[in-house]
Amino acid sequence: MITELIAVGTEILLGNIVNTNSAYLAEKCAELGLTVYYQTVVGDNEERMKQTIKAAFDRSDVVILTGGLGPTKDDLTKEMTAEVMGLPLVEDIHSRERIEKYMKEYEKNNPQRRITANNYKQALVPEGAIVLDNHNGTAPGLIVEKNGKTAVLLPGPPNELKPMFEEEVFPYFRKKQPEIIYSQMVKICGIGESQVAEDIQDLIEKQENPTIAPYAKTGEVHLRVTAKAENEKECKKLIKPVVRELKSRFGKNIFATDEKKTLEEAVVDMLKAQGLTLALAESCTGGAIAARIVNVPGVSEVFGHGFVTYSNRAKRKLLGVKKSTLKLEGAVSAKCAKEMAKGGCAAAKADICLSVTGLAGPDGGTKETPVGTVFMGCCYNDKTIVREYHFTGNRTKIRQQTCAHGLALLRDCIMEGIQKKD
């Protein structure tokens, strides 16, 4: 089915906010086998909205609209869609009750404020529409079908849109497809995007069913393997040999085959499984790796101490880096990274410590140590290994890559350690 995404809202049009909804929906549509040819952004303007919706229906089967479902007079998405589709708006009793309940709750908690009656506008729906409850706001979502065309209307805030899509819209379209579409994610770290692309070029060239779609993230590459078949079992059967092939090519660089698992979660899972405690000793990343580790809820079981040692004094004092090392080799050196990792383990009484020291720029580069040079060390089982990296890009980009590759190094070391114990 040809599908089109329309984001409604002057905030996006003026660049006040970034249109992340369309990227999210586009990825989901690919997963569902819906073919997206166009994405459009239009402001809260009657005439232009109508024209945009009309043009979308002229060339697509499914139109997914986001935003403009709120209570104000600027919120016009529902009204304009109903008009283009030739459907009257009628009150949905269930939605009205939900809004009433929400308003009472709100006024109880905010006694000095009153929600105005225009909130009930949100209970009006195009006749015959499927109403999607909004568990994180007042505006319900809608699926409207007419003459073989489908409009999906979703609220703009991502925390309202995403759960609604996953719980209701995704299953709706999955059921509609003549074939089942099923996909499996393979997430890779520690290898560059172009290297991964080269390594799978032969697979991508001859692919038919399943397909492999690469998604590049900083320091990670995600490969989505998607199959079409009569049922899920058939899909899995098609996907299995491809995933096996990917596993044989990328081996331990695959950190997850679960869509939702992040790299930091994969690392924390390994630490938990091994009963290991982690410490971090960061210079150029300034705590950003610790901040990623702390993204994982319940991480306190394995992570207690992080040291941000931006100055030489901090490296000496908190981590016991030798004065002579800093003087002779400099702070951005393999020896310093090694002493930082070792010192971090000792200072935190942790089983494993990752250290990072590098030059994120923009200034301070030399011929021997250009901007982008990073040394990372990992101390575990009384052994410390150090790796040297050369990243490119601006300060932010260098630091983001350092974080991802640091987590990848940590994974490597934990796995190596496991092998040694066995």
Add this chain to the structure above:
Amino acid sequence: MITELIAVGTEILLGNIVNTNSAYLAEKCAELGLTVYYQTVVGDNEERMKQTIKAAFDRSDVVILTGGLGPTKDDLTKEMTAEVMGLPLVEDIHSRERIEKYMKEYEKNNPQRRITANNYKQALVPEGAIVLDNHNGTAPGLIVEKNGKTAVLLPGPPNELKPMFEEEVFPYFRKKQPEIIYSQMVKICGIGESQVAEDIQDLIEKQENPTIAPYAKTGEVHLRVTAKAENEKECKKLIKPVVRELKSRFGKNIFATDEKKTLEEAVVDMLKAQGLTLALAESCTGGAIAARIVNVPGVSEVFGHGFVTYSNRAKRKLLGVKKSTLKLEGAVSAKCAKEMAKGGCAAAKADICLSVTGLAGPDGGTKETPVGTVFMGCCYNDKTIVREYHFTGNRTKIRQQTCAHGLALLRDCIMEGIQKKD
């Protein structure tokens, strides 16, 4: 001038990457006084690209296209634009020379790789086009004028697009405007978005020239004051009283009036100006405030030590938080925040220390200490103040808000300290 943005690329269409270019360009267009009514994304497909470009020219004066300028046969933006505009492609000698030079350089550095001849495709330009040199890649940008319509073609990678826009496209359009458009940014921290909106509602309602446009960022609100007049001096004259009014309303919550200054830069500037050294003691933010501080190049002068004390043991050991405090008041308490800040100053021998302890969730909330409760302390001049915050949203959102409000608190304390000294 009515302006339309078209992003070309299957990666955006499929959601492989987020379309941040359009948000950037939309904000810049607003700054230039160009009225954006539509943004579109279209894939690398001849027919659909032509239709999209044609539709854009039918309803707009200026069409800004991004992406699809590379050397491969999928890169069609230039070809399709030239066709729609009825212009032949001719070789631009200057661009050909630049590409030759770039290729030689590349092959010298990558002896085992060869750049293919199709790179010269990038030197072809629509007849009469203004060529914009690309200092960060091979594909030049283009400005093409015909019959009162203007097409601007820019490379897709943001690090190529942004400098090219700022150096060449921005001045091009500024010159074209019958009136000068000039804007001044006012950046606010420590006050919520809805509070700011309420506080300036009267100004926005009666605004004509200059206008005030609010841009909400996490924990910050940016107000862009834009005036139109015959010359820059007139603009500044119009803007001055509005900025003065904003300053009187938001006072010390304004951290910058410079477009490019970030909150962390504002804090680091104050530290440098006062000759103060900073330490950070973070629990729930896990190093994320330190990572923001380290965003600022050359920060080592004022920042050396950060402590990520996620566990109680780390709080005791690294910062000297009392066992009894943790036992009786808990880690998420005003007392703990106070002892962390004080201990951080002492351990780092720093002049000022910000501490953070809170509950980012999703679990662990109680009636007394619900998820989103955060205590932040700041120790300076032997005095420690503590503030309590209640943030909403998921774990990531709570931590991001904590970072922004932590930096705001730090600013407050440095300013207070200055006042005391005077």
